Amino acid sequence: MIFSRIPLLLTFLHVASAEQPSAPSPISAPLRELPWSKGRGSINFLHTTDTHGWHGGHLKEAQYSADWGDYISFAHHLRQRADEDGSDLLLIDTGDRVDGNGLYDASDPKGKYTFDVFKEQKIDVITSGNHELYLANSSIREYDEVVPDFRDSYIASNLDIYSPKSGKLEPFAPRYRKFTTKNSGIRILAFGFLFNFHGNANNTVVQSVQETIKEKWFQDAIREKDVDLFLVAGHVPVRDSEESDLIYKAIRNAKWDTPIVFFGGHTHIRDYRKWEKKAWGLESGRYMETLGFLSINGLSSGKRRLDATTAKSPVYRRMYIDNNLFSLHHHSGTNHSSFPTEMGKNVSEKIEKARKKMNLDEAFGCAPQDYWLNRAPYPANDSFLSLLDTHILPDTFTAALQKPSIVISNSGAIRFDIFKGPFTIDSTFLVSPFTSGFRAIRNVPYGAASQVLQYLNNQGQILLEDLVALSVDPTMYKLDDLTPPLPPVGLHTLERVTVAGHKAFAPRLIGRSESEQILLVNGDKDAPALPGYTTRDDAGSDGDDTIHQEIQFYDVPNCIAANIHFSPSSNKPLVSEEHAELRSRQGGTVHLAEGTKPETVDLVYNVFVQDWVLLALQYLGHDYGKEATEEVLEGQTMTDIISGWVRDNWACEGEK
Template identity: 50%
Template sequence: MFPLLLAGLVGIAGAVQPDARPALPAPLRDLPWAQLNILHTTDVHGWFGGHLQEPSFSADWGDYISFAQHLHKKADDEGVDLLLIDTGDRVEGNGLYDSSEPKGRYTFDILKEQHIDLICSGNHELYKQNSSENEYSVTVPDFKGNYLASNLDIVDPKTGKLVPLAPRYKKFTTKNQGIRILAFGFMFDFTGNANNTVIQPVEQTVKEEWFQKAIRDKDVDLILVFGHVVIRSKEYDAVFKSIRGEQWDTPVVFLGGHSHIRDYKVYDKKSVALESGRYMETIGFLSVSGLSSGHNEGKDIVPASLAGPKFARRYMDNNLFSMYHHSNTNSSTFPTGKGSNVSNAIASARAELHLNKIRGCVPQDLFVNRAPYPSNNSIFSWLEKSVLPTQLATSPRASVQGKKALVITNTGSVRFDVFHGPFTRDTEYLVSPFTSGFHYVADVPLKVASRVLELLNSEGSIMTDVAKEYGLEPWMLPEPEQMNSRRQKPNADSTENEYSNFESYAPTYFGDSIQAPLHPHKSTKDDEPTPFPGYTTTDDLGRDGDDTIHTPIKFYNVPNCIQATIGFDLDLNLDLNLNPKSSPTLVETKDENGDDVVVDVVYNEFIQPWVLLALQYLGHKVNETDTKIYLEGKTMTDVISEWVEGNWGNGGRECP
């Protein structure tokens, strides 16, 4: 952490990281300002420096601070209110957080420079004991009075007692309009947390006496439920039903996160929900008018009890072109002292962490979801055909003992695309920030091992009923963006494995698009900007939610897991519909003596519970004590980086 670094940078001008690509002009929709306005971030995952290679998302946390300061002034000038809210998963996913020792050494102080009115934890803050203790000892005090934890407890590291991570709820009155707000901060029913934290299921929390007493408060103009919860979920349905059982007429706003998408849901005429994407690509904007308040007298605002509230939303692309427009500023008037200081502090931290150090030069784009799997542009095809077989073959089991192996990893272990050009130290954390190593189960009959992938990629009982008995959820395996896709119905004209638009009640994860990172075109025709590829969101209000008007980019589904081989070939017949399956073909499962051919089943440590469960389901008895480390001291991050240096290395020189 670096408060002295921030202090030392006072007065230095600047905005956006120096290596970031400048934002491009594009057609914009204005922000729908109203009586109460909310800026919403979620699933930032350490991307405080913005996206250096993607113009549409190139603004950094310092720019967001400057932007918020301008919008606060606008709110004060107009006598309306502005709240900033963050709904968790601020850690893991970027070199700025993951490459420091200890992790988060710089990001905690970067985060707290932004005034955030309401903030909560995500699941990534809870996977490890040290990260949840950082929340308790650092982030909660940094946002004292604004951090809420309605269903989350932690073992106090000093006393050993189980205590709430933060207050359960909060009632406050807004600055300019005097709107009385009752706020709750929830965590979804997460079961993968370290054993020093306890998450009470939401359905149980809403039955608690304190919650029932709180929602009976009639001196409230708005109930605001925020949390690391998908807005189309059983958790928020339970909260909504409980509130409506006591407050049938009070406006309710939900803010969610976790699924990394842009989405807006209408619960009823007086209740809506907003979710605002991922990785600092999106700044969500939600406004409410027609609220009753103590300051309505003499103002042109109709009380909600008479006319009902009106809601509006916008999903902002996080770049300076959008920020200048929405704050009515320009390159000279936009940067504030505080914002510029934070931008410079981010640049200094990146330099100290050597995040621009070049590992190699990538010859082509490799995509997580923007290319079909399998294909030449799929990052998963690259992993299973090139990276995993080469790097894991260095294990003594393969290189010395000559053991064959099947290597399985979940697609969720890869978090972002690899773009043509420099592969830096930062890139390795963007692609795979997790610390799981590789384990293995020795000498599994091939006829059994070859069916594990099929089970992990299926929607059969092992991935639903059986897995849930062990606290395992299918959403944990693939990318978060896909977690709800199997519940949705594609259009008739969509291809088998293509993400597609859905009926109006459902968000378009599949039709949603991400900014093309490298070659967005811009038109100079009549000096008017024209759309280029990017987010094109459809939600419960239609297709006009994005602030930037884009042409769409297709997303594609990927399986839960992929598989590579070491020491032999296994021809996989992959059915890449929503139920990916695989089966071994042209492979003998018996040797020349008639004995079973055996292989090591290798996997990244995170998915060990699923792999062991699958093996047991297939009749191969195994438990955790039967597993061993396959590649000592190597994580997926290490494996990818070492392959890049060995195959695309350029001696650390600039890429051509």
Template identity: 50%
Template sequence: MITLAGSHRRATCERAGRTHFTLSTMLRHLVFAAILKEASCVQPEAPPPKAAPLRELPWAQLNFLHTTDVHGWWGGHLQEASYSADWGDYVSFAKHLRDKADADGSDLLVIDTGDRVEGNAIYDSSKPRGKFTYEIAKEQHIDLISSGNHELYKADTAEGELLHTVPDFAGNYLASNLDIYNPKTGKLQPLAPRFKKFTTKNQGIRILAFGFIFDFTGNANNTVVQRVADTVKEEWFTEAITDRDIDLVIVFGHVDIRSDEYALLFKTLRTVYWDTPIQFFGGHSHIRDYKLFDAKSVALESGRYMETLGFMSIDGLSTGGSEKQAPAPQKSKITFSRRYIDNNLYSMHHHSGKDEKSFPTKHGLDASKAIGDARKSLDLSHKYGCAPHDYWVNRRPYPHNESIFTLLEEQLLPQSIASSPHLQSGSKALVITNTGGIRFDIFKGAFTKDTKFLVSPFTSALRYIPAVPYKAASQVIKLLNNEGPIVLEMMAQNAFMQPPEVHAARFRPHILQSHTHIPTKYHYDQSPLTAHDAELFPGYTTHDDVGTDGDDTIHTEIKFYNVPNCIQSTVGFKLDDEHEPETVDLVYNEFIQKWVLLALEYAGRRYADGDTRSWEGGKSFTDIMTDWVGEHWGGEC
């Protein structure tokens, strides 16, 4: 069933969206605003969600809420109405769904599959990093939780997982193929337990759970990621799957659901549990997706950046029984259902059956206050400049005057590098950076400290190799971007330079084309409300293995475009100059140094790490970008 969620009085902190309004829409939002003055807002800077037609949650016997790749967006999206709810709202939402499960005798499990860090100023600008993140994250009751790759890039971040997140979620944090050197003992140990067998609260559903990370190779040297293919041969794993007293196997983790790792895990488990349902939860790709393995096994992936709350349900499972319910056999048909919830209060109120008065819980409000206090203490609203218009990561083709990569290539990088004292002596340079280092769009208006870390959260600095023969240096960008030996080597190492959601298209080519659309007929008995009832506006229109009806909110389509691995700027000359330079300084983001050196070797010039130099004393790209914004986008918005 599809409904128009709620009434206009349902908006606790519903704030105006970034869209063009008709007069009637404007009047509706004036009504919203009048109500909101009497409401207790959580993150008051954020815009309110808009009324939209919603699909119901397919509530069933066993239900799940799933987050992944939060990347520190605890405060939600302060410039996007569809994703404006914060972590505190999610705490309240999960509480209401747990209460619903307790009331009707079903069960609810909450799952997070990693990459909670790096990508937002609440984490990246705090000192020490994680100062606020650990306290905020643990406010949610999470039943199964794992690490992502971003928890492992730096040794201190990995230690933070061991010392904070693992004990905060003791018994629920699993690490099936991840070890860490304990900083106190120096000994290698599992980051957390390898697996877990437990029963659900209300029905006694017996679950065997594993928590994995993909075959990651870029981790700091205080952690060890074991290949999944090796893990399934371990004695502990083969022994764990001898347990036949199981109603459901859950495999969750920071793994693309269409990856070789999950394909292998499904094959291995299915040979033992030939008739037992197997539920996968994934992450890492920053997209919404749902995969069918077979009639009794599916996988859910739930987006990124607190844009999506994944909902999953299963009906027909056998149970072990509880004090209130007798054991039950497995039904002849297992039914799996999914829903991708837009993370805003409009959706949350409707799906929880609450309104502006009954929705907030004290626990949720406390978590929201902690997020607001963290933002204030970090001065995240500090303004560096004003963006003249929107710049997109992949909502515009590249090149395009609204592509963030065209902005970098044609203005920010050449102007920043040209102002360096080193190049003022007449040297020429090629500047290369990977597109995956840019994590989010820039919206027209204030460019704040918050924006700075949303767009570029990483600490990578620029490095350079002086006086590289131009004929070799000019081949680097081609080798990094074209299909060839370097790209094949990156694939072998699970190392990629593009944004995750672009890289995900290797398994899903349709996501970078305009094949998805809002269908004219839905898989429901009731037709959707039309634009006459509520205006459709751009948002996710997901196409997965079972169709196009997975998103809870019905949107018009947003087109996404491919971008290259890397972009290149010239400084002191142009590519079409009649006379090319003999040598250039080759400047690049240090994150891609390994691949730059390999490309030069393929181009006939061998350089080692010791031949590279720090650019401008190790100044990060993030700070270079921020200085450029202050110089070129100054003034009032």
């Protein structure tokens, strides 16, 4: 049966609530039907990626409030459905399960509770992301705990580790997996790749995809007989990715007609890419907001051989499921009472107990309004980055530094929005989970220091990408790493435009999709439209399971800066006149008046941007090595700085 794409309007409201007691109840909204495939030759997939510790769900966003226990229950019901109709269901996870939520980051050691929670879900193919590898301790815990939990399902095609026991370099996990599905007998050959990552700790080795696909084991694997489907999972974008294209071409050089399916990650977006009619790839967002769904109908298999003269191309379909109980109940054909499974409830209880043990709901203060990372223009009164460089950085560093200084941070140090209301221990890890502190280069000539921000933002006499190209090792610089992840929609179908003077993203396609028109004809035209992701990909604009009111996303700079101990008469703003006026209006440190400039300043920056800062200074004629830098703020991280500032400046109602 092929399910209708005509949306269903859910008419009940606040009947169900998420498993975490403090999570908001989801709100009903127009839903599209799950494109489930049933019968022989049919396979269905659920995909998660870039969950970054959000296994407790979103406790301030009703649309994404289901937790990992709910996902376990959801998968259970879909597996039952597959068993009943003769199809198969496989679960895929493509990495970055760590860094970004108190449930993972607040424990000692990190991940103390999340590993036990995560392993309760049966996953058929799982890979590492780059965040599992930044720190040696993280990769060792992944290798010692997660890999054994998932045994043959964990695949590491281009990742090795120096064994904690033997000290010898060995594969992180099996290079590939060949298996046959339970019901349809579809024979799958699966790989698990990581993009060409260079920021890993020195106890792991990431081999480039270019070199990996030349190896004998890979060339032999893609030529194996009796393969009905190649499955390429990995922490690799599905679009604009040299790595994915190389893997696709290598498989096609060996097997010109065997269907291929890719599951990607890393860019935090919803996306669906078509290579050709028998090769598609899905990317499923971020932060447990999205459960990606993909189905394929019409595959050949060991139980169902298709005659070459009558066989048709397999049909691929996708959906991005908003992770809340209204969506999960509907797509699983359950309700409030029939949905929870025993295992799902147990996992939700584990999450609740872990959150209580770590006091994640304890508040430092209360935000007076929402502050957006890229849902507000920069600069603006509701921009998180403006809050950072007009208040948080100046207030923090004015007391810590003794002379005129420029403090720089990349905007990618901020990962999420601040919502009005309590700013909790959990919130600190949501907005900035990274452990790197700040360093300084003392007595840098002002003329050079004042230009660094411009170069980092691609606004200097030479663009940052040109500087990188001139460096000794251009591969160590990945410019996208400076900024926050892009808005979680298929950005290849968006274009950068100017909205009220600000750079923003807008769809190239104008007007309602066919399914949205059907909604207005057959549904309630006054039904609430929730703000949410509106994805346009290679299959069209009907992939989101919930029909959303579109959100506007804005471009943000690579880096921001604050001037410290600059008097009004001696300061030249490092930012636009508009932003300088905003800072002055809000009591910040930048003023428009110009006068004498300091001869030298201390250039302070968060450690993540050190290589870029040194590169820009080198181009400007000042060659500082890393040995010329020193720690400031006694190693405090951005997480520490933000939580301390909130505690000192945002009292909750009723507090003095």
